[in-house]
Amino acid sequence: MTASNHVLSDFANINRRLWNDKVDYHVASTMYDVSGFLQGNDSLNSIEIDLLGNIQEKRIIHLQCHFGLDTLSLARRGAKQVIGVDISEKAIAKAQELATATNLTVSTQFICCNIYDLHQHLSLHESENLFDIVFASYGTINWLPDINQWAHIVSSCLKPNGIFVMVEFHPSLDMFNEDYTRIENSYFNQGPIVSEREGTYADRTAPIRNQSVEWCHNLSDVIQALIQNGLRIETIKEFDYSPYDCFPNSVKTTDGFYQIKGLEKKIPLGLLDILRKLRSTPQDELRILLLGLDNAGKTTLLKVLASEDISHITPTQGFNIKSVQSTGFKLNVWDIGGQRKIRPYWRNYFENTDVLIYVIDSSDRKRFDETNQELSELLEEEKLHGVPLLVFANKQDLLNAAKASDITDGLSLHQIRDRPWQIQGCSAYTKEGVKEGLEWISKTVTKNKK
Numbered sequence: 001m002t003a004s005n006h007v008l009s010d011f012a013n014i015n016r017r018l019w020n021d022k023v024d025y026h027v028a029s030t031m032y033d034v035s036g037f038l039q040g041n042d043s044l045n046s047i048e049i050d051l052l053g054n055i056q057e058k059r060i061i062h063l064q065c066h067f068g069l070d071t072l073s074l075a076r077r078g079a080k081q082v083i084g085v086d087i088s089e090k091a092i093a094k095a096q097e098l099a100t101a102t103n104l105t106v107s108t109q110f111i112c113c114n115i116y117d118l119h120q121h122l123s124l125h126e127s128e129n130l131f132d133i134v135f136a137s138y139g140t141i142n143w144l145p146d147i148n149q150w151a152h153i154v155s156s157c158l159k160p161n162g163i164f165v166m167v168e169f170h171p172s173l174d175m176f177n178e179d180y181t182r183i184e185n186s187y188f189n190q191g192p193i194v195s196e197r198e199g200t201y202a203d204r205t206a207p208i209r210n211q212s213v214e215w216c217h218n219l220s221d222v223i224q225a226l227i228q229n230g231l232r233i234e235t236i237k238e239f240d241y242s243p244y245d246c247f248p249n250s251v252k253t254t255d256g257f258y259q260i261k262g263l264e265k266k267i268p269l270g271l272l273d274i275l276r277k278l279r280s281t282p283q284d285e286l287r288i289l290l291l292g293l294d295n296a297g298k299t300t301l302l303k304v305l306a307s308e309d310i311s312h313i314t315p316t317q318g319f320n321i322k323s324v325q326s327t328g329f330k331l332n333v334w335d336i337g338g339q340r341k342i343r344p345y346w347r348n349y350f351e352n353t354d355v356l357i358y359v360i361d362s363s364d365r366k367r368f369d370e371t372n373q374e375l376s377e378l379l380e381e382e383k384l385h386g387v388p389l390l391v392f393a394n395k396q397d398l399l400n401a402a403k404a405s406d407i408t409d410g411l412s413l414h415q416i417r418d419r420p421w422q423i424q425g426c427s428a429y430t431k432e433g434v435k436e437g438l439e440w441i442s443k444t445v446t447k448n449k450k
């Protein structure tokens, strides 16, 4: 494993440690002003308050909420329910403590997880669980490796017509060195930026030293990812100031905002936008669910579909999503981890599936019964009723692979009457059969949609 692969696979742990260490110092800092908050001050800035508009009776999810001051402020402003999500268990414990201290436990809930695993914690498959507003504020996307996957999550949390409100530091800031005297990183995402720093932005003298793993996502990548996930921009604005004094050499503006000394009014510091989720996915987009036992080759096939390198693939702990252009359709493919402990979460992804692709390791004869059992249970699921099924009998390149026809008999596929189905022998390694599988999907769905 290369150094960067190591960082990628461990980024969540590295950053969780960092955010856990920051909590006590942030809670005690003047920047966060927890005592003011407890006395009734709003932690939200006028920028986001104006953007959010009337939030009475709204369901809101606040992604990467740190220790929840803004989450609780949203509840105080009359939201019906606000869920804060953060990777740091120490931050979430503090948020819960503050919810109790402010009597906001009924209208708020906090979830501790990496937001890429959010679907394992919320049952978003039921429409009443979706949100009116997804909210993200200051210092969020730079902690995320995959902006497309993030955009999928944002979109999948929203009701049709719901809004995503994001206020962020401008991504161009990620280019600079720590004291903003030099451009150090590319504006464009070139992989993880690993650094080690002392103190924290809200208390530069805090006796902590931590490694961090961040990414620079340029503006068009962020917006494009959201658009591709069915959101439409309503407002976008860049600011030459920040509401927070989190830069080492800042100057205060007459309005009480902050700019970087020497660069006043020259560079964008803040960014805000509102995007609205379109009512439905366009006719020419398909939601494809890729399921199967662990080690079947789902992620490898997904990467083959997206023409990506398949030499470094690790077992999927949550899920991967990619959009792939196929004949006549854009396929939004959801690849969910197949390990036994993850399988109970498969059902969180059933809603609105257009095609189910079930992947089998054709050489893993010892687990044919197990895979048969899982597939039979999927075919019984009400939410997948009538959904066309493509079985990929993968790993045909291996000598001991069972033929697709033998697997058809083993799985009793001929008894399926309630949906179109197809089995396709394939190999993610040699790419044989993959194209044929996709062609079947296009043909079948086109026929169904007529």
Ligand SMILES: Nc1nc2c(ncn2[C@@H]2O[C@H](COP(=O)(O)OP(=O)(O)OP(=O)(O)O)[C@@H](O)[C@H]2O)c(=O)[nH]1
Pocket (backbone or CB within 6 Å): 292, 293, 294, 295, 296, 297, 298, 299, 300, 301, 313, 314, 315, 316, 317, 336, 337, 338, 339, 359, 394, 395, 396, 397, 398, 426, 427, 428, 429, 430
């Ligand atoms: N020989 C051969 N090996 C393959 C093929 N496709 C995938 N593999 C290998 O099978 C292993 C598992 O592949 P993954 O794509 O991670 O399997 P998965 O279904 O995503 O597994 P989980 O994420 O745990 O659910 C990896 O070592 C792949 O290199 C194939 O067509 N032929």
Ligand SMILES: [Mg+2]
Pocket (backbone or CB within 6 Å): 298, 299, 300, 314, 315, 316, 335, 336, 337, 338
């Ligand atoms: Mg996988």
